[in-house]
Amino acid sequence: MGTVVDGNSARTNSGKENRQWIYAKKPSGKLYNYRQWVGYLLLLFLFAAPFIKINGNPFLMFNIIERKFSIFGSVFYPQDLHIFVFGMLIMMVGIVLFTAVYGRVWCGWTCPQTIFMELIFRRIEYLIEGDWIQQRKLNEGPDSDARAWKKVLKHTIFLVISFFISNIFLAYIIGVDALLKIMTDPVDQHAIGFASIIVFTLAFYGVFAYVREIVCTALCPYGRLQGVLLDEKSLTVAYDLNRGEPRGKLKKNDTEQGDCIDCKLCVHVCPTGIDIRNGTQLECVNCTACIDACDTVMDKIGKPRRLIGFYSMDDLSEGGKTGKKNNKRAIAYSAILVVLTVVFGFLLFSRSEIDGRLLRATGSSYQLREDGKVSNLYTLELLNKSGKDIQFNIESAEGRIGVQMVNKIHDLKKEGSATLSFFLLMDKGEIEQYKQNVKVNIVSEGKVMETLKTTFIAPPNKE
Numbered sequence: 001m002g003t004v005v006d007g008n009s010a011r012t013n014s015g016k017e018n019r020q021w022i023y024a025k026k027p028s029g030k031l032y033n034y035r036q037w038v039g040y041l042l043l044l045f046l047f048a049a050p051f052i053k054i055n056g057n058p059f060l061m062f063n064i065i066e067r068k069f070s071i072f073g074s075v076f077y078p079q080d081l082h083i084f085v086f087g088m089l090i091m092m093v094g095i096v097l098f099t100a101v102y103g104r105v106w107c108g109w110t111c112p113q114t115i116f117m118e119l120i121f122r123r124i125e126y127l128i129e130g131d132w133i134q135q136r137k138l139n140e141g142p143d144s145d146a147r148a149w150k151k152v153l154k155h156t157i158f159l160v161i162s163f164f165i166s167n168i169f170l171a172y173i174i175g176v177d178a179l180l181k182i183m184t185d186p187v188d189q190h191a192i193g194f195a196s197i198i199v200f201t202l203a204f205y206g207v208f209a210y211v212r213e214i215v216c217t218a219l220c221p222y223g224r225l226q227g228v229l230l231d232e233k234s235l236t237v238a239y240d241l242n243r244g245e246p247r248g249k250l251k252k253n254d255t256e257q258g259d260c261i262d263c264k265l266c267v268h269v270c271p272t273g274i275d276i277r278n279g280t281q282l283e284c285v286n287c288t289a290c291i292d293a294c295d296t297v298m299d300k301i302g303k304p305r306r307l308i309g310f311y312s313m314d315d316l317s318e319g320g321k322t323g324k325k326n327n328k329r330a331i332a333y334s335a336i337l338v339v340l341t342v343v344f345g346f347l348l349f350s351r352s353e354i355d356g357r358l359l360r361a362t363g364s365s366y367q368l369r370e371d372g373k374v375s376n377l378y379t380l381e382l383l384n385k386s387g388k389d390i391q392f393n394i395e396s397a398e399g400r401i402g403v404q405m406v407n408k409i410h411d412l413k414k415e416g417s418a419t420l421s422f423f424l425l426m427d428k429g430e431i432e433q434y435k436q437n438v439k440v441n442i443v444s445e446g447k448v449m450e451t452l453k454t455t456f457i458a459p460p461n462k463e
Contacts, residue, residue, distance in 0.1 A: 022212070022271065022273040023132035023133075023135050024122065024270060024289075025132045025265070025268040025269045026126050026269075027289040027293070028296075029289075029293070029295060029296060030292065031288040031291055032292050035109055036119060038110065039109070039115040039118070039119045040119065043119070043120075046112070046168065050172055050175070053073070054073025054387075055388060056388065057070045058070045058073070058176065059073055060072075061173075061175050062172055062173060063173060063175065064173065065173070065174070069084075071348065073387065074349070074351070075385055075387055075415065077385060080351060080385075082347075083347050083351065086343070086344055089340075093337070094340070096229055097336060098333075099225070099226060099229040099230065100229055100231065100234055100333065102235050103234050103236030103310075104223070104284065104285055104286040107216060107287075108285040108286040108287035109286070111285075113207070113215050113216065114216070114271075114285060114287065116208060117208055118271060118287070120161060121158060121209075122271075124154065124157055124158070124161075128150050128154045138150065158209050159205050161208075162201045162202075162204035162205035163201045165200075165201075166200030166201040166204055167179060167183075167197060169200055170193075170196060170200060182194065182197070213271055213273070213283075216272060216285050217272055217282070223282060223283075230280070231313075232313040233312050233313075235310045235311065235312055236284070236312070237284055237288060237291065237308065237310060238276070238279075238280060238308070238309070238310075238316060239266075239279075239307065240308070240309070241316060243258060243259050243307060244259050244307050245258045246258050247262045248260075248262060259298070259303045259304075260307060261297065261301065263297055265293040265297060266290035268293070269289040269290060269292075270287075270289060270290055271287060271289065272284065276308055290308050291309055295308075352385070352449060353449055353450075354382060354384060354385065354386065354392070354444075355382070355450075356381065356442055356450050357381040358378060358379075358452040358454050359378065359380075359381075360377070360378055361377040361378060361421065364377045365457070366457050366459070369425075372427060372429070373426065373428065374428050374458040374459075375404070375423040376423065376458070377406075377421065377422075378422055378424060379421055380394070380419070380452075381418075382417060382418045382419075383416075383417045384413065384414060384416050385415075387414060389414050390411075390445075390449075391411055391412075391445070392410060392442055392443060394441075394443075396424065396439070396440060397438075397439035397440065397451060398438060398439065400426060400427070400430055401425065401438055401456070402424070403422055403423070405420070405421075405422045406420075406421035406423070424440070424456055428458070429461050431458045431461050432461065433460050434457060434458065434459065434460055435457050437453060437454075437455055438455065439453055439454075440453075440454065
């Protein structure tokens with residue numbers, strides 16, 4: 001399934017035969033307007049999210065270096081691995097179910113690559129070099145001062161935007177505060193940080209100035225997966241072959257000709273350079289530009305819209321009812337996604353703000369005291385995940401067991417950790433078995449933050 005470039009492409013300036021440069025016609029239409037609203041709202045969120053803080057924590061941060069993540073203002077550490085595992089499970093199931101029902105809509109409407117390329121970089125290109133025909137003439141034409149200035153202006157703007165994107169990208173990794181230090185402190189204090197910004201800038205610039213649609217058609221693994229995730233009931237952008245063929249130029253009173261007049265506008269607007277009339281293709285990102293272009297032509301010639309539209313293969317098969325969607329399947333899959341998301345949200349927001357690890361002191365046994373009590377020594381490791389400084393106490397969950405601290409620590413700094421030692425005490429006369437389960441509460445401001453379980457050993461009372 002090769003990329004179709006029919007009239008919509010030209011060779012790159014390098015003259016190599018293996019790369020066809022895509023000159024996409026500037027899209028317009030109802031779906032494109034919707035796509036712009038979705039894209040610009042997502043861009044606003046993307047640029048604003050690193051700067052938003054909740055309880056002093058970033059709204060979103062994925063600090064792989066320090067193994068610290070902040071999601072919706074809640075900080076996660078390696079101890080929260082089970083939540084991330086479930087989150088990854090939801091992501092994988094979501095990709096399979098969403099694609100199986102709705103095709104590659106993610107790629108055309110919400111993928112950052114598509115949003116940046118189509119709503120920012122291509123629009124700058126249209127503004128400076130004109131629509132697709134003007135762009136092709138400019139690249140194929142002779143060298144001139146006007147051409148040089150346009151190229152310099154375009155690529156300078158591309159570099160500036162790529163620099164801005166690289167800073168935003170880095171803010172998601174190390175946090176805005178660390179990024180501001182890199183920007184304001186002397187260069188020699190943050191050599192790695194500056195090098196990272198430069199590398200990311202050049203990478204983004206290379207992707208959006210040169211690599212472009214190859215990311216979607218060859219490099220992105222999700223695009224490769226589409227072939228095995230789609231089936232006959234999946235909704236995807238498709239051409240109604242039964243209605244459109246045989247295609248040909250518009251002729252008056254020709255009852256045998258299909259609705260497609262072979263204007264090739266669907267090809268000209270395609271950002272990946274394919275001909276949607278050739279059937280379902282992996283290169284299609286479901287951007288719906290071809291739907292808008294075809295609808296415009298159908299309106300002009302007085303034919304019904306949606307010669308190209310969202311259809312399943314069952315809809316377009318012989319005897320199929322075009323436009324009838326399998327809503328039960330879509331609802332069922334969507335419901336599964338909602339349930340998984342709700343469970344993930346519950347795990348996300350119900351996790352403890354303090355992580356504790358309670359262990360019996362290594363090599364210790366029970367101690368018989370002169371006052372008739374039996375004690376066991378424990379070690380407690382605490383990690384503050386609340387995003388603020390807290391004061392706490394260690395209390396027994398059972399009234400018959402007392403707590404005696406060895407090292408008294410009651411303050412835990414934000415994202416801080418502490419190691420405590422303490423004795424659990426029990427009257428010898430109340431001990432009925434050698435080993436019994438006990439619980440310890442970590443209490444802050446009168447609220448039980450975490451309950452930990454352990455065992456208490458002592459000789460049973462034989463009286």
